[in-house]
Amino acid sequence: MSSAKGFAGAVKSVLQELLSYKSGVVGLLLLGFLVALSIYAVTTIPMEKAIAMWRSGGTMWLENPRLAPPEWIQFFVGKNLPKTMVFNSVNKTSIIVGDGVKKIHIEFVFYYPYDDFPSELNMFFTANFSRQLGTPKINILWIKPSGDEVNVTSFSTYSSTFSFYFVTDPVTEAFTSYIRQRYGIEPSYMITNMQLLFGKFTPESLRAGRMSVEKGVYKAIVDATLFGQDSDLDCKMVVYGTVYGIAGTDHLRRPLEIALLWGAPIALAFGLTASLVTTFAEMIIATISGYYGGVLDSIIQRVTEIYMVLPFLPFLILISVFYGLNIWTLLAVIIVLSIFGPGIKSTRALVMQIKEYPYVEAAKTYGASNMRIIFMYIIPKILPPIVPGLIAAVPSYVFLEAALAFLGLGDPSLPTWGKVINDAFENGALYKGYFYWVLEPSALLVVTGLAFALLGFALDRIVNPRLREM
Amino acid sequence: MDESKLSRMYAGFVKFVLKRFIVLYLTVVIAVYATILVANMGGKVDEIVIGDIRMSVAQMVNQNPLYKGLPGDQRAKLIEEMVQQEIKRRGLDTPFYVRSLIYLKDALTLDLGRALVLRSDSGSMYVKNIILERLPNTVMLFTTVTVINFFLHLFIGLYLSRHYGSLLDKISVALAPTSVIPGWFYGIFLILIFYSWLHVLPPGGLVDVPPPDNPVDYALSVLKHMILPMLSWIISGFFLGIYSNRTFFLIFSTEDYVEAAKAKGLPPRMIETRYILRPTLPPIVTNFALSLVGSWGGAIITETVFNWPGLGLVTYNAISSFDTPVIVGITVIYAYLLMITVLVLDIIYAWLDPRIKIQFR
Numbered sequence: 001m002s003s004a005k006g007f008a009g010a011v012k013s014v015l016q017e018l019l020s021y022k023s024g025v026v027g028l029l030l031l032g033f034l035v036a037l038s039i040y041a042v043t044t045i046p047m048e049k050a051i052a053m054w055r056s057g058g059t060m061w062l063e064n065p066r067l068a069p070p071e072w073i074q075f076f077v078g079k080n081l082p083k084t085m086v087f088n089s090v091n092k093t094s095i096i097v098g099d100g101v102k103k104i105h106i107e108f109v110f111y112y113p114y115d116d117f118p119s120e121l122n123m124f125f126t127a128n129f130s131r132q133l134g135t136p137k138i139n140i141l142w143i144k145p146s147g148d149e150v151n152v153t154s155f156s157t158y159s160s161t162f163s164f165y166f167v168t169d170p171v172t173e174a175f176t177s178y179i180r181q182r183y184g185i186e187p188s189y190m191i192t193n194m195q196l197l198f199g200k201f202t203p204e205s206l207r208a209g210r211m212s213v214e215k216g217v218y219k220a221i222v223d224a225t226l227f228g229q230d231s232d233l234d235c236k237m238v239v240y241g242t243v244y245g246i247a248g249t250d251h252l253r254r255p256l257e258i259a260l261l262w263g264a265p266i267a268l269a270f271g272l273t274a275s276l277v278t279t280f281a282e283m284i285i286a287t288i289s290g291y292y293g294g295v296l297d298s299i300i301q302r303v304t305e306i307y308m309v310l311p312f313l314p315f316l317i318l319i320s321v322f323y324g325l326n327i328w329t330l331l332a333v334i335i336v337l338s339i340f341g342p343g344i345k346s347t348r349a350l351v352m353q354i355k356e357y358p359y360v361e362a363a364k365t366y367g368a369s370n371m372r373i374i375f376m377y378i379i380p381k382i383l384p385p386i387v388p389g390l391i392a393a394v395p396s397y398v399f400l401e402a403a404l405a406f407l408g409l410g411d412p413s414l415p416t417w418g419k420v421i422n423d424a425f426e427n428g429a430l431y432k433g434y435f436y437w438v439l440e441p442s443a444l445l446v447v448t449g450l451a452f453a454l455l456g457f458a459l460d461r462i463v464n465p466r467l468r469e470m
Numbered sequence: 471m472d473e474s475k476l477s478r479m480y481a482g483f484v485k486f487v488l489k490r491f492i493v494l495y496l497t498v499v500i501a502v503y504a505t506i507l508v509a510n511m512g513g514k515v516d517e518i519v520i521g522d523i524r525m526s527v528a529q530m531v532n533q534n535p536l537y538k539g540l541p542g543d544q545r546a547k548l549i550e551e552m553v554q555q556e557i558k559r560r561g562l563d564t565p566f567y568v569r570s571l572i573y574l575k576d577a578l579t580l581d582l583g584r585a586l587v588l589r590s591d592s593g594s595m596y597v598k599n600i601i602l603e604r605l606p607n608t609v610m611l612f613t614t615v616t617v618i619n620f621f622l623h624l625f626i627g628l629y630l631s632r633h634y635g636s637l638l639d640k641i642s643v644a645l646a647p648t649s650v651i652p653g654w655f656y657g658i659f660l661i662l663i664f665y666s667w668l669h670v671l672p673p674g675g676l677v678d679v680p681p682p683d684n685p686v687d688y689a690l691s692v693l694k695h696m697i698l699p700m701l702s703w704i705i706s707g708f709f710l711g712i713y714s715n716r717t718f719f720l721i722f723s724t725e726d727y728v729e730a731a732k733a734k735g736l737p738p739r740m741i742e743t744r745y746i747l748r749p750t751l752p753p754i755v756t757n758f759a760l761s762l763v764g765s766w767g768g769a770i771i772t773e774t775v776f777n778w779p780g781l782g783l784v785t786y787n788a789i790s791s792f793d794t795p796v797i798v799g800i801t802v803i804y805a806y807l808l809m810i811t812v813l814v815l816d817i818i819y820a821w822l823d824p825r826i827k828i829q830f831r
Contacts (some may be wrong), residue, residue, distance in 0.1 A: 001471065302497065309805045310499035313770055314797065315508060319788050322511050395650040403654065403771045407786065421658070430658070430666050430673070438658060446651060453647030 027454030034041040059252035068244035069436040082114035082241040106222040117194040120240040121166035139305025189287035259415035279390040286344040290351030307340040325410035392456025395449035405450035417441035425460035492630040505801040513566035587791040597799040608780030612765035615703045627715025649710030654771040657702035674777035
C-alpha cells in the first residue's frame with residue numbers, strides 16, 4: 001500500500017536525519033543497549049523464574065556471600081579479592097568399627113590464594129541416623145598452612161539437617177585457648193573469627209589485632225561417630241568470598257543481576273506504554289475539544305483544569321497505599337490520572353489553527369465526516385510536533401515508577417531498579433559503604449533517562465526546523 | 471476614550487473576573503470533593519476507623535479489673551454498646567455520602583478538624599497546626615530553590631542567547647537532557663558523595679541532633695542541612711532551564727519588530743531589555759508563579775530522601791497511616807493557593823494584554 005510505503009519512507013528519512021545529530025546517535029546507541037539487555041533478560045530468565053528467584057527467600061541463595069560487591073571491583077581495589085568456594089564431601093571415608101559404630105572422616109583440602117579474608121565460613125550437614133541408637137558426635141579440626149592445628153568444636157546433633165557457622169563464639173574460644181597454649185599470649189579482642197581462621201599467627205599480629213592473610217593449603221577435617229549400619233553423614237563447606245558475579249549480591253544473598261536485567265524490560269515497557277497511551281489520549285481529547293468547540297470543548301477544558309488542581313503524586317501514592325497495586329494496575333492508574341494533562345491546552349490551540357486551514361474547509365464542503373477530518377486531516381498534522389515530547393516523556397514515567405518503588409509502594413513481586421535502590425536505602429547502603437548496590441541500578445536508570453531524552457531532543461530539532469538553527 | 475466607554479470597560483472587566491472566580495472556585499470544589507472520596511476510599515476508611523474503635527474498646531474493657539468478674543457474653547454485650555456509643559459520638563453512623571458532603575463543607579471553609587494519627591511536634595492533633603508547623607520548612611527550602619532557579623535560568627539563558635553558538639552554549643545544549651533525572655535522584659548521589667564519601671555535609675534532617683541553643687548556630691545548622699536538597703534541585707533543573715530560556719529568547723529575538731529595531735540601529739542592550747525581555751517576561755513569570763505554588767505542595771520524594779520535615783513528608787506519613795483529614799487539609803490548602811495564583815495571573819494578563827482587553831469593550 002502506498003500510504004504504508006510513505007510511512008516507512010518517512011520513518012527512514014527521520015532515522016537518517018536522526019543519525020546526523022550526535023545526540024541522536026548516542027541516544028540510539030543507549031536505547032539499543034537497553035533493548036539488547038531486555039531481550040537477553042526475557043530470553044534467558046523467564047518472568048516466572050525471575051520472580052521466583054527474586055522472592056525465594058533465604059534457601060535458594062545459601063551459597064552466595066551476603067552484601068558482596070561485584071567481582072570487577074578488584075580492579076579498582078588492586079587486590080585479589082576472595083571468591084566463594086563450595087566444597088562437597090568427596091573425600092569421605094567411612095569405617096565400621098564393630099558393634100554398629102561408624103566413623104566418618106571428611107577432609108576438605110583447599111588452596112587459599114586471595115589477598116583478603118573471606119566474609120563467612122559455614123558447614124551444612126545432612127545426617128541420617130536413628131535416635132534410638134544414638135545421635136552423631138561431630139568434631140571439626142582446622143589445619144592451617146603453617147601447621148597450626150585447632151580443634152574448633154565438638155558437638156552432638158539432634159536433627160537431620162543442621163548448619164555450623166564459624167562466626168560463632170565457640171570458634172573464638174577454641175582459637176583463643178589454642179593461642180594461649182601455643183604462643184602464651186592473649187589475642188586482641190579485635191580479631192574476627194575469619195582472621196583467626198585465615199590469618200598469619202605471629203605474636204605481634206595477635207597482640208595488635210592486625211592480621212595478614214596466610215596463603216596456602218588449608219585443611220578442614222570433620223570426624224563423626226555415628227551409630228547404626230544405615231547411618232550416614234554428609235557435609236558441605238562454603239568459604240564465602242567478598243565479591244560475587246558481575247553485579248554483586250544484596251542483604252538476602254540474591255545476585256543483583258537478576259533485578260538489574262529484569263529492570264530493563266519492565267522500565268521500557270512501563271515508560272513507553274504510559275507515555276504512548278497518555279500522549280495519544282491527550283491528543284485525541286484535545287483534537288475533539290478544539291474541533292467541535294462549544295459545550296464539549298468547555299466541559300473538556302473544565303475537566304482539564306480540575307485535573308490540574310488535583311495533586312497527582314499524592315493521589316497516586318494514596319491509591320497505591322490503599323489498594324497495594326501491582327505494576328500494571330499502577331500503570332493504569334497513572335494513565336487515568338494523567339489523561340487530562342496540561343498538554344491538552346497547547347494541542348487544542350494548534351487544532352484551532354489547523355481547523356481554519358483551507359484544505360480542512362475544502363474537505364468539509366465535499367462532505368467528509370467529522371471523524372474523517374479529525375483522523376485523516378488534523379491528527380496527521382499535529383502528530384509530528386507531539387512525537388518528540390512523547391519520547392522525551394518516557395523517562396519521567398520510568399523515574400516515577402522508581403520513585404514509587406523507592407517509597408516502598410512499587411510492585412512487591414517484580415524485581416525493578418527502583419526496588420533495588422529502595423532495598424539498598426532501607427539497609428543503609430549509603431551509610432555502610434555498599435555503594436555498588438545503589439550505583440548499579442542508578443546507572444541503568446540514568447542510561448534509560450538519557451537515551452530517551454537525547455532522542456527526544458534530536459527529534460524535536462528535526463520536527464521543529466526553527467530550533468534547528470538554534 | 472469617553473466616559474461611558476470606560477465604565478463599560480470596567481463593568482466588562484469585573485464581569486470577567488467574577489466569571490473566572492466562579493469557574494475556578496467550582497474547579498477547587500470538585501477537586502477537593504474528589505480528594506475526599508479517594509482519601510476515604512469511598513467510605514472504606516470508616517471501616518478501618520470503626521475496626522480501630524472496636525479494638526481499643528475491647529482492650530479497655532478486658533484490662534479493666536472492674537469487669538473482670540463479668541461473664542463472657544455480658545462483656546461482649548458491654549463492648550458492643552460502648553462501640554456503638556463511640557460510633558454515634560463520632561458521627562460514623564450517618565451514611566458516607568452525607569458525611570462526605572459535610573467533610574466538603576468543612577474543608578472548603580478551612581475547618582480542617584483533627585488528625586486521626588499524626589501529631590504536630592508540639593503534640594497538637596489539629597490538622598491546621600500540623601500543616602502550619604510544617605509549611606514553613608517546605609517554603610523555606612523549596613521557595614528558596616525556586617527563586618534561585620528562576621534567576622539562574624533567566625540570566626544564564628539570556629547570556630547564552632546573546633553568546634549563541636559559543637562553546638558554553640553548545641555545552642549547555644548538549645547537557646540539557648541531564649534534566650530528565652529528577653531532583654530526588656540527584657539527591658541520592660549527593661548524599662553518597664558529600665556524606666558517605668567526603669563526610670562534609672549531613673545526609674538529611676532539618677538541624678543537628680541535638681539542636682544548638684544559640685539561634686545563630688541553629689540557623690547555620692539549618693543552612694548546612696539545606697545545602698544538599700537545594701543542590702539536588704538546582705542541578706536537576708539547571709541545563710534544561712537555561713536551555714529553554716535561551717531558546718525562548720532566541721525565538722523572540724527573530725521576531726520582526728526586533729529585526730526592525732536592529733535595522734533602526736538601536737543599541738543591543740536596549741533591544742535586549744525592551745524588545746526581547748519585556749514581551750517574553752509574562753510567560754516566564756507565569757511559569758515562575760506556578761512553580762512557586764507547586765513547590766509549596768512539598769516535594770514528597772525529595773523530602774523523604776532527605777528526611778526533611780516539610781509538607782511533603784507529612785503528606786507521605788499521612789497517606790501511609792491513612793490519616794484522611796491531613797491529606798484532605800493539605801489538598802485544600804494547595805488547591806486554594808493554586809486558585810488564587812491562577813486568578814491573580816488571569817487578572818494581570820487581562821489587564822495588560824491588549825488582545826484580551828479588547829473583549830471588554
